[in-house]
Amino acid sequence: MKGSLAILLFFLLGCTCGVYYNVDFDIHELSVYVLYVLMILLGINLGCNQDLKGFAKSINLKVLLVPIATVSGTFLFSAVAGFILSRWSIFDCMAVGSGFAYYSVSSVLITQLKAPSLGMQLATELGTIALLANIFREMAALIGAPLIYRFFGRLAPISAAGIGSADILLASISKYSGKEAIPIAVMHGILINISVPFFVSLFCKM
């Protein structure tokens, strides 16, 4: 929660600085290079996980059904948002949904990848919506975990968390879904984490 608030604070600080100051270099180019660094660091973090082999062995079809449910449910209902929001296409809304609470990466990716087709203005707007939507998802999954568990069962807090199921939301998942759900939550988080750049890019190209 502290991490989310710090990120939100930096975002708001950036907004405030942007309102009052201007820079004479391409800020979007800078964000791409920082994103490259982030991707390498995320890869290192994934690779140096001591339990990586144990997790790999625990993969079975049943465990894989949870991320499949997360992905299919999110895509289906994000597509519904595409019908409600006439300004954006179904695939734009699916690209936003496919961030799975990974607000930092998805928002920057969407802004960069949609710029050639939509133009910088609309791409930044969609990137902003992606950022806000994925922050809302993480916050809601964190705060609403007991309600999600009550109405949708033990696996729902994992699915609702998106990539957060492997880190920030693991404690609340353990509390409501039980300790047995931890390996499922971690595997779910890793697989969703890997899928984000792929699905966001895919829907941005459509």
Next chain:
Amino acid sequence: MFIFLFLMASGAVVGYRFRCVSKIHKVTSLIQIVICFLLFILGFSIGTNRLIMGNLKYFCEQAALIAGLSMLGSSVAALLVYQFFFKKGGDYEG
């Protein structure tokens, strides 16, 4: 897309190779710092954009709709998976 996946895969190989080095586990803190910097840059680019700053409420409404529907969709799908594949006789078998 392939550049991002390639960089992530390269990082994973490096991480796996040096997983026994204790300092490499501090990468989590570094990730948090980079994400904060990235969000600062994103916020900065949004802050310089007068159109977006003047319509924040409008963006929040759209974001809330997509976030709400995404969570609802994944929760319903998770409920179906739980009912059909995980729940046997009222017991949880993860």
